[in-house]
Amino acid sequence: MQAVIALDIGTTGTKAALVEQNGRLLVSGYAGYETYAHSGDRIEQEPSAWWQATRDALAQLRQVADLRAHDLVGIALSGQMQDLILVGTGDAIGRAILYSDTRAKREAQEIDSQIDGEELLHLTGNTQDASSVLAKWRWLQMHEPDRLTATRTILLGAHSYVSWRLCGVASCDYTTASTTGLLNLNENEWATQLLERLGLDAQKLPRLAPAHEQIGTLTTTVARELVLPAGLPVFAGAGDLAAATVGVGAGEPNRSYCYLGTSGWIASTSPDTVQFSASDAGNGIFTLRHPDRQRLIRVAPMLTAGGNLEWVRGKIAEGMDYAQLNATAEQSPIGSNGTIYLPYLNGERSPFHDPNARACYIGISNQTDRADLIRAVMEGVCFGYRSLFEALGTTAETLYVVGGGAKSTIWMQILADVLARELQVVSQPENAAAHGAAIIAGRELGWYETYAPPGLFHVTRSYEPRESACATYEAQYGVFAAVYPQLKSTFTNLLNTQPNRLT
Structure with a gap:
């Protein structure tokens, strides 16, 4: 049976998977890499680490499977989007600036003063802020012009860098492009006139390519380096959101899903006739291109979702693995003994745009213990998802869930209770993006006729909301929703006390 190798270059590591035509994931490998965070708003990674992790993950595949025994017909890709990767004559120049980086606050303000906000919204389909590539490109122009001068190509997704290393071709899929503020969403072309007005060189952008x-x-x-057949086809692939949308079975309309990874979102595919709505932007809803570039994906994103629990593991519960974190959280009652957590470690995108927002605990007393602090983070992330659910205005009674966080039974039960909705955890939720990348490539290979081939999506666990828990969380959500508006100016004032925060 024919098979593809799917590579998912995520926020914390690279996954390599061998996926057959029938959708079965035979074996996978994983290798992580470091994220460099400093000054409160600068988030970077080494592109060379993405490549090394790709090599290591593929080596793990070879250790447990004879790849030569399979009819390999291609390499499919997915990965984190909205990165800024400067490539010179031989390799990347310096570290990649990640999607969660919000250093370009001043540049975002300058762009707002030059380009009318409504014009920018209708051109790009989304509100642009300090997290957009548009602002961060301007930041480099102001602060690191020598790097830009030495740059031949700007890549915009981790998977695009890896595909460039694989085959030497620089490209960008339409979903990734639509996250950057650089794409004319209506024309499906780079917004060259906008870039010219801002003094940015559009010639440095890669070729736009359909994901398939x-x-x-x-x-x-x-x-030779990867011990794979020379001449193996390399497919452009899609940003992780698009690949996960397809991988969970939501590549066609009428199915909503939740992704709980380092970042997070709730999303669905819009019908073919729906165009983007400017009113969505006011609610923090993003309009992105589907792998089928004539379609759209409506998404409410959470800048930091599971990353909050990773922060707890590193700062409050050092030495604990995730199983221990879950077990400890179960020792705290529903509502975490009155402790509430705001999950805005790196600012937020939806249901509001605020790069200055920060995480915080509310309600700590001398009775609060570590179990309460851990559970409160899980609950706070779920409250954040409820705000996304409301912003989307979806009426879905069932929400499908993917991402590494879906492996936590306590977290999924909390989410079901907070949303008062049934949750369906898709089989191998941590592999949704790799699964979707394989399906996207499979369309080009003639394997499938739609982006939701029947028989490829399986549910392993279901969670029903519990009435008593729903009542507690309903009351706490009202408190949660009121906290950020009261602290908004405080967050900004606090950050303004930090030296060199805008440089």
């Missing part, structure tokens, strides 16, 4: 398109083949040198 074969953009090249594995070079002989790289094939």
Whole structure:
């Protein structure tokens, strides 16, 4: 049976998976890498670490499976979007600036003063702020012009960097492009006139490519390095949100889902006739291109979701693994003994735009213990998802869930109770993006006729909301929703006390 290798270059690591035509994931490998965070708003990674992790993950595949025994017909890709990766003559120049980086606050304000907000919204389909590539490109122009001068190509997704390493072709899929503020959403072309007005060189942008398109083949040198067949087709792939949308079975309309990884979102595919609505932007709703570039995905994103629990593991519960975190959280009652957590470690995108927002605990007393602090983070993230659910205005009674966080039974039960909705956890939720990448490539290979092929999506666990828990969380959500508006100016004032915060 034919199979593809799916590579998902995520926020914390790279996953490599061998996926057959029938959708079965046979084996996978994973390798992590470091994130460099400093000054409160600068978030970076080394592109070379993405490549090393790709090599290591593929090596793990070879340790448990003879890849030569399979009819390999391509490499499919997915990965984190809205990165800013400067590529010179040989490799990346410096670290990649990640999607969660919000250093370009001043530049975002300058763009607002130059370009009318309504014009920018209707051109790009989304409100642009300090997290957009548009602002961060301007930041580099102001602060690191030598890097830009040495740059031949700007890549915008981690998977695009890896595909460039695989086959030597620089490209960007339409979903990733639509997250950046650089794409004319209506025309499906780079917004070259906008970039010219801002003094940005559009010639440095890569070629736009449909996610399913074969953009090249594995070079002989790289094939030898990875122990794979030379000439293996490389498909452009799609940003992780698009790939996860397809991988959970929501690549066609009428199915909503939740992704709980380092970042998070609630999303669905819009019907073919729906166009983006400017009113969505006011609620923090993003309009992105579907892998089918004639369609749209409506998404309410959470800048930091599971990353909050990772922060707890590193700062409050050092030495605990995730199983221990879950077990400890279960020792705290519903409502965390009156402790509430705001999950805005790196600012927020939806249901409001505020790069200055920060995480905080409310209600700590001398009776609060570590179990309360851990559970409060889980509950706070779920309250954040409820705000996204309300912003989308969806009436879905069932929400499908993917991402690494879906492996936590306590977290999924909290989410079901907070949303008062049934949750369906998709089989192998941590592999949704890799699964989706394989389906997208499979369309080009003639395997499938739709983005939701029947028989490929399986549910492993279901969670029903509990009436008593729903009542407690309903009351606490009212408190949660009121906290940020009261602290908004405080967050800004606090950040203004930090030296060199705008440089």
